[in-house]
Amino acid sequence: MTHDNWSVPETEVLQRVRDRLDGESTDVLATIVDVEGNAYRRPGAKMLLDEAGSGLGSITAGCLEDELISVGAEVRESGRPRLVTYDLMEDDDAEVWGLGVGCNGVIEVLLEPLTETYRPAVDAFFGGRPVGVVTVLEGGDGPLAQGDRAYYDPDDGALRPEDGEDRDWPTDAIAGPAAELADRGKADTVTVATDDGELTLFVEGLAPPAELVVFGTGHDVGPVTELAAKNDFHVTVVGFRGAVDVAERFPAADRTLTTSPGTVATDLDLDERTYAVVMTHNFVDDRLTVEALLDSPVPYVGLMGPRERFEEMLEDVAAEGTQFGAETLEALYTPVGLDLGGGSPWQIAHSIVAEVLAVSNDRQPGHLQAREGPIHDRVDVQSGEGAPTQ
Numbered sequence: 001m002t003h004d005n006w007s008v009p010e011t012e013v014l015q016r017v018r019d020r021l022d023g024e025s026t027d028v029l030a031t032i033v034d035v036e037g038n039a040y041r042r043p044g045a046k047m048l049l050d051e052a053g054s055g056l057g058s059i060t061a062g063c064l065e066d067e068l069i070s071v072g073a074e075v076r077e078s079g080r081p082r083l084v085t086y087d088l089m090e091d092d093d094a095e096v097w098g099l100g101v102g103c104n105g106v107i108e109v110l111l112e113p114l115t116e117t118y119r120p121a122v123d124a125f126f127g128g129r130p131v132g133v134v135t136v137l138e139g140g141d142g143p144l145a146q147g148d149r150a151y152y153d154p155d156d157g158a159l160r161p162e163d164g165e166d167r168d169w170p171t172d173a174i175a176g177p178a179a180e181l182a183d184r185g186k187a188d189t190v191t192v193a194t195d196d197g198e199l200t201l202f203v204e205g206l207a208p209p210a211e212l213v214v215f216g217t218g219h220d221v222g223p224v225t226e227l228a229a230k231n232d233f234h235v236t237v238v239g240f241r242g243a244v245d246v247a248e249r250f251p252a253a254d255r256t257l258t259t260s261p262g263t264v265a266t267d268l269d270l271d272e273r274t275y276a277v278v279m280t281h282n283f284v285d286d287r288l289t290v291e292a293l294l295d296s297p298v299p300y301v302g303l304m305g306p307r308e309r310f311e312e313m314l315e316d317v318a319a320e321g322t323q324f325g326a327e328t329l330e331a332l333y334t335p336v337g338l339d340l341g342g343g344s345p346w347q348i349a350h351s352i353v354a355e356v357l358a359v360s361n362d363r364q365p366g367h368l369q370a371r372e373g374p375i376h377d378r379v380d381v382q383s384g385e386g387a388p389t390q
Helices: 010-021 065-078 091-097 116-126 171-184 221-230 261-267 283-294 307-319 345-360
Strands: 028-037 046-049 055-057 082-087 105-113 131-138 149-153 158-161 187-194 197-206 211-215 234-240 255-259 274-278 300-303
Touching: 010 046, 010 055, 010 116, 028 065, 028 187, 028 197, 046 065, 055 065, 065 082, 065 105, 116 131, 116 149, 116 197, 131 171, 149 171, 158 171, 171 187, 171 197, 211 221, 211 283, 221 234, 221 345, 255 261, 261 283, 274 283, 274 345, 283 300, 283 307, 300 345
Parallel strands: 211 234, 211 274, 234 255, 274 300
Antiparallel strands: 028 046, 028 105, 046 055, 082 105, 131 149, 131 197, 149 158, 187 197
16 A cells, blocks of 8 residues: 555545445455554544555554565455454564564454445544444354444433344443543443343444644645644634635635635634634734634634743733633633744644644643553443443
8 A cells, every 4th residue: 555545644544444335345444442551543443445555544653564465365355354463572473474563562453344334434424423332342142243233312311223123132231331431432342241141342432633723824824724633623814804705725625715804703613523723813813813713612822922022912902801711711721732943834823733633632742651551541441231342
């Protein structure tokens, strides 16, 4: 597979899945369902394998992608899902695959023919609705078999089998983990006890991508927009006064809008999953936009410019009788971005997008070598019956 196919955002992989469902392809979907130890990707990472022998997406740093294309061909031919385990801690296995493996973990991957059973997942994702995708990995002696799938709807708490047949899905045991994972956009393997023995399920939460709204139409907006899109943000660029063709200037944006600072709050859906960067370079426009954003549930408002500039904005606002409390100002980050030491447009954009990622992932930025424990957070949910997940 090519570097370009390997490094695409997760949203692009899901879009390709949706597109291929509408065709007559015989693609295979590979998903990491469990990781023990250290690995490049976590459960939920996907790769779509087509009949031409290529893949889209990544589940490792390149160690297993070619191997999975080979296994995917076997799954395509059999028409049945297959669960494979790669022990990247075993030197013998690495020699068999001809790999220089550095993950030092055990990765379990589910490969399955891409069928209509996955359509509710992508429809919910692109419809802006969180959903819990529940897939059987090991069905025991009961009626559920490997690859059977159901969907958990957080809005009504219902578990809906993709084929409409109940077949004794352990709804009570699944509801808790599915609701939590759907809300967090995370995935985990859950083992529940049934009358027919233990049932091992992969519960994947698909949450719509977070929104990044960038206010401004200067050339420095372009790198921010492109980097944010590659990091799976749904990007909206907002321009004022219509002097620039915003859509033409920023093709990487998912949406563009021309409006005025006074109507920002009504023209945009500003909620807890919206992050904003204000970089119009116009003092009045910036001030009015920041006021509207701080009066909304947005958890992050990044403002371009020196701190003294914002202090001047506060003075103007106070002169008009408005005061922002300390709690409100916690959402404001100015000067915007992390201190990475760079000064070129792309380096500045990296600084801005990195800060947005840190806030959206609830992380304090720092060097990974100083972090205790694993690099990636471990998901730890429990079934409704109180049994810990595996």
